Amino acid sequence: MEKTKVISAVTLLAGLVGACGKDPPPPPPAAEVAVSAAPCPNGRSDDPPRAELVKAHRLFRGQQYAEARALLDRLLEQKPHSATALAARGDATLFDDSLGYADAARRARDYYDRATNLVAQGCGVSRRTEYYLHMGDAFAALRLAPTDGGAFDRAELDRADAALRRAEERWPQSAEVLYNQARVQCARGDVDPCLERFSSALEAAGSLERPRFLRTHRSTEDWIVRSETQSEFGALREDPRYRAVIEEARARLKTRPDAGPAGPGASPRRRGPERGLRLRPDSRPPAQTAPQ
Template sequence: MIKQAFKSRVTPFAFLIAGLVAGCGEDAPPAPPPPEVGVYVVQPTQIANIVELPGRVQAVRTAEVRARVDGIIERRLYSEGTDVAAGTPLFQIDAREKQAEYDAAVGALSRAQAAAKNAAQVVERYAPLVDKEAISRQEFDAAVSAAAQAEADVLSAQAQVERAELDLDYTIVSAPLAGRAGRAQVTEGALVKASEATLLTTIEQLDPVYVNFSQSATDLLKLRRDIAEGRVKSLPLNRIKVTLVLEDGSVYERPGHLNFLDMSVDSSTGTVSLRSEFQNPNRLLLPGTFVRARVEGGIIENGIAVPPRAVQVKPEGAVVMVVGDDNMVSARPVKLGDLQGDKWVITDGLKPGDRVVVDGIQHIRPGAPVRIQGAKPVAPAATPAG
């Protein structure tokens, strides 16, 4: 009887649940429409072929100022770290010894000139006598030879005077070129020697400056092949624009240009050396500074670029979401180039006509359908009455 009573109570309740479930099935809402997304249709365009390479700043001209005579430094005649003109006196070396050597050379020249004058007079006196046979031809020839030797002694003495005068001038050490004079490497009272070429200071020209960098020989070969096959339009060497990114991430305001491309490959690094030139009126670029050079190595005729918001950068690489012809989304790995203006350059992974999702990415997933913004929504199929 207990089982029968329980059964009589449960059965109506089960029928009630079944009825509710059946009623829910008949009134179930339709499936939500696919999410709406904005797309960017990939179109080929001309893009600058930019290569970013590390480099260092170098002075256009550097002069190491060294001692050319022996002596004691008496004075430093310039302010360290200032600009100097060519010929500006930099150091004074004690000139007393060189002055004495110059005076001695001048005295030796005077003696030689007096001896040459006397020898010339002897020849002048002997000339008429030899014709009258008052003296022998041998005596006359000896006088002529002595006069010639005396003239040679004069020339030698003149050279000694010029050398002594040059050494005397070298006691004033002057700037060989215009530029920024560096720190003095010697102080007053220091002994400098010409035989050791004692370094006194360094002068660097800082406007303009060079930036030296290297490119992989493999990358350069690929660029040349692209140029040969017409994929990249090349420019003359002096028209290849170079932009600098400084150590703090800022861009140097004055673009430069390439002015040197080495025609040999460094066997130890497998790279080719390049050099660019930049105007530097404010001395912002200092020799030895590390920079990144962005070289515009030609124009890519049919390049591809997409808005940055379409690119998802992940640890395994960059990905974009592409809408297929069936309006299904797929994740497409791409290879990024440079960020030029408001576009990411895509070097591999996309082709013209691809529809790349730029809006609504957060609402989609690969393999799911989407609806393009502006397209008419498809009405859901009517649920059959039952």
């Protein structure tokens, strides 16, 4: 009996020693943490501090484009998913005459594309930024559309048209959108829709309904003067309906209670500076843009 107890104890001890020599069982797997692949998981553009964006905005308004670009580049190093900063970086490139008319458009397009892609992925921006992002894309395409032979690149015109249509969906009363749609139609050789858009632009310019955040409110006479030299409007100016539309627009202005002088030589009344109110605080909460 004693011998049996000794053998059992030895066997138990050997088992314990053997167990101690084995690797401990692996711990249970940690719960997987969901990591969002979205660049802006909160649904808003991941922007730098507002004070820094305001500095860039002031440099842009002062036409200090190189300084604005340098500041925005530093901000984008910290916040690469800022659609707002990317759109502003595009503008600071597009409007810098020292970079060359077409070359500035090519360089700016990269920033507009990156901003547009972020918005499409859910990085919501203010209405002002959304509007000028569409307009910047359209302006760049219109700059790049003319070819050496005097014709227009259809792909660039299509791109400008698509950007302007997106803007029109949100701001149908913008004379700026309508006028540039007329440019696209005339460049395509479609005089009838060009005339219709041009007429609508003059009507919208004379209306009190317009986006509140426009950089500049151009008067009806402003758009008329621009149309007289706009390269895309050659065929439109040869159409007798062109002058008829202009006279109708001037006649409408005379019936407005607050009408000022109309016609050649009139002093257009502008509201706001020529360049940029994009970063001014909006009085209403910014809207998100659905993927295009």
